[in-house]
Amino acid sequence: PCSPRQRSLVGTFAVDRVGPWRYTFAGWIDGFATWFHGLTKKMAADQDVTMDLLIGADLVEQAAHTAADRDVLWYWVHRLRSAAVGVAADVLASDLPTMMARSPDRRLTSLCPQIWPVWVDRAKARYSTWYELFPRSCGEPGHHGTFADCAKQLPYLANLGFDVLYLPPIHPIGTTFRKGKNNTLTAAPEDVGVPWGIGSAEGGHKAIHPQLGTLADFRALQAKAATSGIEIALDVAFQCSPDHPYVQSHPQWFRHRPDGTIQYAENPPKKYQDIYPIDFETDDWENLWAELLSVMEYWVQQGVKIFRVDNPHTKAFPFWEWAIAEIHRRDREVLFLSEAFTRPKLMYRLAKLGFTQSYTYFTWRNTKWELENYFTELTQSPVREFFRPNLWPNTPDILPEALQKGGEPAFKLRVALAATLGASYGIYGPAYELCENRPIAEGKEEYGHSEKYEIKAWDWQSPHSIARWIAALNRIRREHPALHRNESLRFHAIDNEQLLAYTKQTDDLGDVILVVANLDPFANQAGWLDLPLESLGVDPYRPYQVHDLLAHTHYDWYGGRNYVELNPHHQPVHVFHVVSSPGHG
Incomplete structure (x- = not known):
């Protein structure tokens, strides 16, 4: 049905199954x-x-x-x-x-002669909570971890409230030009290499690194994760080490330099001698596309329903449009997360081609103005109709300056923002909850002694961990449907540039969440907050209550203007549940 709105008509229809839909007027x-x-x-x-x-x-x-x-x-x-x-x-x-x-x-x-297509995803496309870890660091100190070791961490992840476990590439790693610790050009015999340097004599993208285990071990990890409500997401990185079987069997799939050698990956001034990018402009593109599609089909057959795709913006866009459609033709529940830190228009284009979610620039948005403007674009502009953000405060590649210098308060702040600004978010751990903040050098965003190049012995039970803080945030997310969507996000006036205030709410106003965050990790900040109470379903002429879901405290407020103060060393963020009258928390 349509209803008049000004001089236009707005129509709605309900969808009740995953997959393709078409509509017209x-x-x-x-x-x-x-x-x-x-x-x-x-x-x-x-x-x-x-x-x-x-x-x-x-x-x-x-x-x-x-x-x-x-x-x-x-x-x-x-x-x-x-x-x-x-x-x-x-x-x-x-x-x-x-x-x-x-x-x-x-x-x-x-x-109307035009017919519009709509793709309907399963609910996890809209609301998901991700945790990335390296399985090889899950073993005993000094030993290469296995899938079985990784499975031992599942109760920990379930207690933290994560429902997606994302694994970096699990395939054999090449030895030619293998990088050493801290990305040194010469690897020592004991160096394990970078998981994204895929392929060796032991196999390529359809093989499993022998030190991680077997395919049966991987399936056992999936099954155990499922009992904890966790899905396994795999990394799709279409690139090869010099030792990948494709290099010998299909040299035409790689770009060759004038001296006959294969062009390795570069992002000047960085050089990646251990990585050969695939040439999507090859004359043999049809066979290349078919083979790459078969890689994803293989892992779907092994029960994988979520892929995190590495740098899709550096591959042919028509390939992704075709490949995602082909995968969905076979299994409509498969989700694709785009890891494309590129120009916004390209990120949005990938979403329109079929990617379910995307990394964002949240990682580098720190000030009040930056956060308000960026998230208003993501949630209130036409972008929201096709682009689903997945917010990451850190990744194995990115240790942002805010985390390097802000200490524990910054780690608590940034994960709280990610968990409440976005219906989907993720962290790279346990580096995150352990507040790992040492860069490789001053002014660099690369982790010092990065886990990309070595096996780490993490103290998962460190008394300095903020795991309890993260678990509390994820519990709040689960219990409050207002945080399961992004469309209702609204920012509110507060008279301090170091304080950020915003709400999310369900359509029926049955659940209203108010977040007030201190963006300064070093000092107390205070200010007067102004709320449009009627739009939140609160009578502006009656007292009402806000329940701090992190501190388990209640405040009785009256009117739209109220005072807020936050000590970042105690609690950098309030996550309030707004109720209409006292006594109803």
Whole structure:
């Protein structure tokens, strides 16, 4: 059904299954509504409406032949034709317009020739909580971890409240030009290499690194994760080490330099001698596409339903559009996370091509102005119709300056922002909850002694961990449906540039969450907050209560203007549940 809004029409329809949908528009003139509108105006002007009543009778009679309300409609036909005194007033006060709207005259319907496609994803596309870890660091100190070791961490992840476990590439790693610790060019014999340097004599993208385990071990990890409500997401990185079987069997899939050698990956001034990018401009592109599609199909057959795709913006866009559609033709529940830190238009284009979610620039948005403007674009502009953000305060590649210098308060702040600004977010751990903040060098965003190049021995039970803080945030997310979507996000005025305030709410206002964050990790900040109470379903003339879901405290407020103060070393963020009156938390 459509409803008038200013001079346009808005239509809605419900979807009840995952997969492709198509829709179009049909329109017709509502003769009865037009007549009723005219009758209303003439009655207000005290004009004679005798002839109008007879015209109305004809319109109602036409509907009465087929309408479910035919008996009532025939009653009105006779009354209108009687043109008795008071009939017109009775019509205006009746529910006749509602009954007639149920039986419109569509004989002169105009059908829009254009048909629009819509893809409907499963619920996890909209709301998900990700944790990235390296399985090889899950073993005993000094030993290469396995899938079985990784499975031992599942209760920990479940207690933290994560529902997606994302694994970096699990394939054999090449040895030619293997990087050493801290990305040194020469690897020591014991160096394990970078998981993104995929391929060796032991296999390529369909093989498993032998030190991680077997395919059966991987399936066992999936099964155990599922019992904890956790899905396994795999990394799709379409690039090869010099030792990948493709290099020998399909050299035409790589770009060759004038001296005959294969061009390794570069992002000047960085060089990646251990990585060969795939040449999507090869003349043999059809066979290349088919093979890469078969990689994703293989892992879907092994039960993988979520892929994190490495740098999709550096591959051919038509390939992704085709490959994602092909995967969805076989399994509609597969989700794709785009890891494309590139120009916004390219990120949005990838979303339109079929990517379910995308990394964002949240990682580098720190000030009040930056956060308000960026998230207003993501949630209130047309972008929200096709682009689903997944917020990451850190990744194995990115240790942002805010985390390097802000200490524990910054780690608590940034994960709280990610968990509440976005319906989907993730962290790279346990580096995050252990507040690992040492860069490789001053002014660099690379982790010192990065886990990309070595096996780490993490103290998962460190007393300095902020795991309890993260678990509390994820519990709040689970319990409050207002945080399961992004469309309702609204920022609110607060008279301090170091304080950020915003709300999220369900459509029926049954759940309203207010977040106030201290963006300064070093000092107390305070200010006066102004809330539009009526838009939050709160009576502005009655007291109401806000329940701090992190501190388990209650505050009685009155009116839209209230005082807030936050000590970053104690609690850098309030996550309030707003209730209409005291005593209802």
